[in-house]
Amino acid sequence: MKKRVTSALVVVTLAILGTAVWTFTARAAYESAEYEVVESDGAFEVRDYPDLMLAATDSQPQAKGRDGSFMRLFGYISGANQAEQKIEMTTPVFMQGGDEEASGSMGFVLPKEVAAEGAPEPTGEKVKLRKRPGGRFAVVRFSGRLDATSARQQEAKLREWMKSQGLQAAGEVETAGYDPPFTPPPLRRNEILIRLQPVDEAPPGEESQNQTAAEQ
Numbered sequence: 001m002k003k004r005v006t007s008a009l010v011v012v013t014l015a016i017l018g019t020a021v022w023t024f025t026a027r028a029a030y031e032s033a034e035y036e037v038v039e040s041d042g043a044f045e046v047r048d049y050p051d052l053m054l055a056a057t058d059s060q061p062q063a064k065g066r067d068g069s070f071m072r073l074f075g076y077i078s079g080a081n082q083a084e085q086k087i088e089m090t091t092p093v094f095m096q097g098g099d100e101e102a103s104g105s106m107g108f109v110l111p112k113e114v115a116a117e118g119a120p121e122p123t124g125e126k127v128k129l130r131k132r133p134g135g136r137f138a139v140v141r142f143s144g145r146l147d148a149t150s151a152r153q154q155e156a157k158l159r160e161w162m163k164s165q166g167l168q169a170a171g172e173v174e175t176a177g178y179d180p181p182f183t184p185p186p187l188r189r190n191e192i193l194i195r196l197q198p199v200d201e202a203p204p205g206e207e208s209q210n211q212t213a214a215e216q
Contacts, residue, residue, distance in 0.1 A: 031090045032178075033109045038136065044161045045139045046196070052132040053115035054107035055122065059095060069106045075124045077108060083120035087111065092176035092191065094132070107132070136196045138162050138169075146177055146190040154192045162194065171195030 039046040055076045059069035070093075077087040090109045097104035107130070110119050119129055140158040144150060155173055162169065171194065178189040 031088060031111050033090065033092065034112070039165075041161070043141050044158065045141070046165075046167070047137050047139055047193075049132075049134045049137060051134040053110045053119055054094065054130055054132050055110060055119070056105050056107035056128055056130050057126050058103040059106035060103060072124055072127050073106065073108045076122050076127045080124040080127070081120035081122050085120050087114055087119075091178045092189075093178075095175045095177070097172055135170075136198070137193045138165075138167055138196055139191050139193050141189065141191050143188050143190065144185045146175060146188070150190075151175055151192060154190075155194075158192050158194060162196075168197040169194050170197035 033049070033052055035047040035049045037045050037047055055073050057069050057072045060067045077089060079086050081087075088111050090111055092109070094107045094109070095104060096107075109132075110129075122128065138158055138161070140154050140161070142150070142154050151173075159169070174193040174195075176191040176193060178191075179187070
């Protein structure tokens, strides 16, 4: 009996290790958006991103791509563009905004070389090219499923950490997914990103308050 249990544990352990190795190897096969880590604190980071070029489309975040948004973007990189050019998939997939009343957006990061040479214009419906301006972001990384509940929970954690670090938000929340949907949830890489206000800029209203205090 003990031998059977031990054998089963070995098989399960090997399966888990094999899946983990496959996941990390598959992820490494894709070009990923560049960034520089400015500060690291466990699951939290402050990063500097350069400008990125995205192929983007309207999306309902709760649909997780089942509203056709993912396939519209996949069509673009598969040749639905004026040059009929096939473009390599990259990571992460960025998602931003949206609720029950308004659409958000989903974006594929274009490879650095494609962006530098001039990305071909989309021919598919509802796909556009747009620049994601570079800047500094607060980020929290987590595994598991990326859904509305987990996103809200992780955003709350990130904002609490930002508060403890004296960091001011300057933009909307973004989510980023790095893995295909068939990746086991414990091995997935998900992120919540919040654009930060530059340190040399005071939040709205703070500058005037400081001036008033100085005058007194």
